[in-house]
Amino acid sequence: MSSHADLTDLRARVTDVLPGLRSDLEDLVRIESVSADPARAGEVRRSAEAVRALLAAEGMDTEVVSIDGGAPAVIGHKAGPAGAPTVLLYAHHDVQPENDHADWDSPPFEPTERDSPSGRRLFARGAADDKAGIVAHLGALRVFGDDLPVSVTVFVEGEEEVGSETLPALLAAHQERLRADVIVIADSGNWDVGVPALTTSLRGLVRADVEVRTLTHAVHSGMWGGLVPDALMTLSRLVATLHDDEGDVAIAGLHAGPAADVDYPEERLRAESGAAPGTHWIGSGSAVERLWTKPALSITGLDAPKVEGSSNTLVPAARARISLRIAPGDTAENAVARLREHLDQHVAWGAELSVTIVDTGEATRIDATGPAYDAARAAFAEAWDGTRPIDMGVGGSIPFIAEFLESFPRASVLVTGVEDPDTRAHGANEGLHLAEFERVVLAETLLLARLAEAGAPTD
Template sequence: MTGPVSTTDLRARLAELLPGVRSDLEALVRIQSVSADPDRLDQVEVSARATADLFAAEGVDVQIVRAFDGAPPAVIGEKKGPAGAPTVLLYAHHDVQPENDHAEWDSAPYEPTERNGRLYGRGVADDKGGIMTHVAALRMLGDELPVTVRLFIEGEEEVASATLPQLLEKYVDELRSDVIVIADSGNWDIGVPALTTSLRGLVRVNVEVRTLTHAVHQGMWGGLVPDALITLSRLIASLHDDAGQVAVAGLHSGPAADVDYPEERLRAESGVAEGVQWVGSGPAVERLWTQPALSVIGLDAPKVDGSSNTLIPSARARLALRTAPGETSENALACLKAHLEKHVPWGAQLTVDVVDTGEPIALDVNGPAYDAARSAFAEAWDGTAPVDMGVGGSIPFIAEFLETFPQAAVLVTGVEDPDTRAHGPNEGLHLAEFEKVLLAEALLLRNLGA
């Protein structure tokens, strides 16, 4: 190796390789690798094989692995760099969210379609775009790869990474690295890159209240016996104060990065209906990134059409609590349960069942790996320095990586932008920004090797 490959050369290689990268991305998107759908688990297998083949073509020694027989498939591998070079683990996931109602999509969800500079399709950004970012970086560097690359492409991220701890334990030596690049996040705006430095955690519970042993006539018993839906509604209402701030005592909050999020941009990107006011208090980025947020995401209740004059004996809701960096899921769950027990009205029977939990993350953003990343991003975006960005959502598996590899520097990057609509209809990838992301990762690997 005569020296680090130049930025000019990498740009030229990217221009030559870009059509093939896009073609390979579109082929991945056509695979319906919905890990939450038992009827499409065969497609998750197809996706794992296609992913493995892409990396094998770039000289990566790959294998498809599982935590145990019948577990979802992950792809791991290694491509050696020069002796003594740093080791970099590249992470992404090849499973995708369900597409849900096809009628809400402007084009078929599994047929990649370009409109106005965006490529639309389920998984095009989350996270098959992340896979192709890694593939493209290896293609651009080729035999001039200045680091040893290790690979971990997961197949169950969209169903809470249930077997990830066993996989990390089983393959710890094959995955151990100096730097971990997790390509499953996004950038601050079109034209403005970002490094994700904090993420909220998640606690989800099912809450049920029961006021009757069986349904009874509303006309005969209404006014004396509480119905379960009114009871549950009052309990849910207690979770926030009049300003919409979460009213559960004991939850952690903290400051956020000093980033301006203009009002007009907030309204455009959130899709909030005209005239609706914000809830909570404090800077918008704190409410989105470093304060708890609590929502009802599911409700079991009789439909309006066909309903009868009957007192409902029991009602159930699913609550999703996003927890701030610095919180623990154990404390958050205890605080939420204590609040529900204290505020359940009229002596109703209360049941709280935990669905799942995930820890919040606050990353140490200092050191040579972050210096290398910031330099790479500024070059790829023609002098625009990256923003240190929080994310209100959760990537719980990052905590598993931090626990398993405590000495590694963790960089959270990705291809998304504020209008990506990951998990929703019309998920899209901004193609011009995607090109910058591809260049940035190749520059990052070059910088880490130097």
């Protein structure tokens, strides 16, 4: 910012708009916009209309759009001064299923404020992921009113939680409306409460269902055991080959790379992961390498007879779902090919093997250098009272970021967010840290001001 007085003024303006933003967020959270639930498609539509109305109230030209049968998204635009850069602000209004209400300490779609170990939080599905992202964008618009320092386009997607299937078509259909010098994607998080971050890498994803069959039908385990392999034993043997003795992924040909030199203390790892006290970590390398820049593989589902009620028969077929996270620098195409090769080579006893790819998502690595990133780091440091942001990797996947990088290769893409390590996005008791949310709104406000000072790119 050009002066301390300017920073003080913007802080005061953010404080002034916070109560209204809190009310708007609570209203959005009460809309059950679960995109994975066909029965709530009407709620997803209602959510899009509510977002459109909020943006229109800030003087934006708005439209609800969809394509190829996809969920409704919202596009809004408000012009700034002539010659100023254009900033695209992204968030999504759909949310994850709330699952069992009994796991929640308060109703999942009724926003409830209460204490947490790190401070006051607002608990509800979507309170953080990602309706707070929408409202953070709204806050920056509201602070500036009709004196926007840059031109702003807001794009709020409606199917991020189900894989953004129609996003590439939406980006292509509305490319000119969405074109920007800087893209701010508010769907990630910060390193810790009180420590901001820019997300600069994310792992990709390959999910596959692997089935082995050893029999055409079940047979008596006493009469045929010892000669005929059962499918569950065969699948277990195959799954065991996917890691080496240290716990590293044993699939040849997958990429791995170094990570930032960031300390992740043991006590914090234990607390945030929920690991049982006696659990040993798997893999080699630093903690952040294992979490951010090396492949990881988990078994997330298993189709086999339940223990209770099982009979003395050899199981003819068994199936597992594999979730393979691929490192930045790798591709989903390579990972699929290497996974298939490994499974083909290691399936035992001539069992029939079937591999079905469920879905894939590309890894992302962002070159976070240049004027836009300088502006973001300065804005974050101001909003967090001198604490500079770290460049953070994320072990999870946000495949749509690769779509933005591909669609707008000249734009600087900043991946930010409202979450912290105890947000519990996707889980029960998802909660937004209220003091951190205020800092996020201030940081985005300062960012727009700093991008105006930097000016539009000239090349």
